Amino acid sequence: MKLRLVSAACAALLMSGAASAQTVYSNDFDGNVVTGAGVSVTSSNASGTGTATSGSWNASGWAGSFLRNDSVSPITTTExxxxxLGSHTQIALGGVLGMLDSWDSTNGNPAPDWLQVLVNGNVVAQLTANNASGNNTEYGGGTVIALHQNTDGQTTYSDTLVDFANSPWATFAHTGSTLTIAFRAAGAGWQGGADESWGLDDFSVTASGATSPVPEPAAWGMMIGGFGLAGMTMRRRRAGVALA
Known part of the structure; x- marks a missing residue:
């Protein structure tokens, strides 16, 4: 029993630097911003805001103020x-995307309307909704938390909200020290302005898979002592067998 306990303790020490999640960045757009240790963040076209209405979507992160982009001619990319970033092997994104007001799907009038997500300049997802016209929808594998509801206070057209944390594109392998996440509208039917826009709320970036390079000296001492105790226990067992 002692040997097993010692072995388990040593294994725990060796694994003490194993995979752990760390927040790179989080922003609820209500003034609560968290930036990971050593991480620098720059953003562009991220100053527009809207106000969420009360509803079940508040519990999923669409609450208070949210980032809003209604740009057109030209369409701007929020980046x-x-x-x-420290040592890691994986990135996970979280948040809620809103397709707000008169989205016309890919086959409505005018269409198509797209909301694109980019990672390091590459499009990884395209979402669309049929708030006003059309019948095609694409939610990128996310969870719809509001379908054709008034979530932004503008009542002429309804909105669609998608929690994208569990989307397949939102978790991906990554080891570099830099990362760019971007969102933008696209499509020949995009009208922007008061007609249609998109929003982002409760945005988070999390890194995981980081490892501690070398155990601390105190940990080395505990491991050496543990291995020594394990060796003594094994020798005593052998001696007991020989005497028997």
Missing amino acids: FSFSG
């Missing part, structure tokens, strides 16, 4: 660039 978050991160540098100084």
Whole structure:
């Protein structure tokens, strides 16, 4: 029993630097911003805001103020660039995307309307909704938390909200010290302005798979002592067998 306990303790020490999640960035757009240690963040076209209405979607993160982009001619890309990321092997994104007001799907009038998500400049997802016309929808594998509801206070057209944390594109392998996440509208039917827009709320970026490079000296001492105790226990067992 002692040997097993010692072995388990040593294994725990060796694994003490194993995979752990760390917040790179989180922003609820209500003034609560968290930036990971050593991480630098720059953003562009991220100053527009809207106000969420009360509803079941508040519990999923669409609450208070949210980032809003209604740009057109030209369409602007909202971009978050991160540098100084520590050792990691995976990135997970979280948040709620809103397709707000008169979205016309890919086959409505005018269409198509797209909301694109980009990672390091590459499009990884395209979402669309049929709030006003059309019948095609695409939610990128996310969870719809509001379908054709008034979530932004503008009552002429309804909105569609998608929690994208569990979307297949929202978790991906990554080891670099820099990362860029971007969102933009696209499509020949995009009208922007008061007609249609998109929003983002409760946005988060999490890194995981980081490892501690070398155990601390105190940990080395505990491991050496543990291995010594394990060796003594084994020798005593052998001696007992020989005497028997």
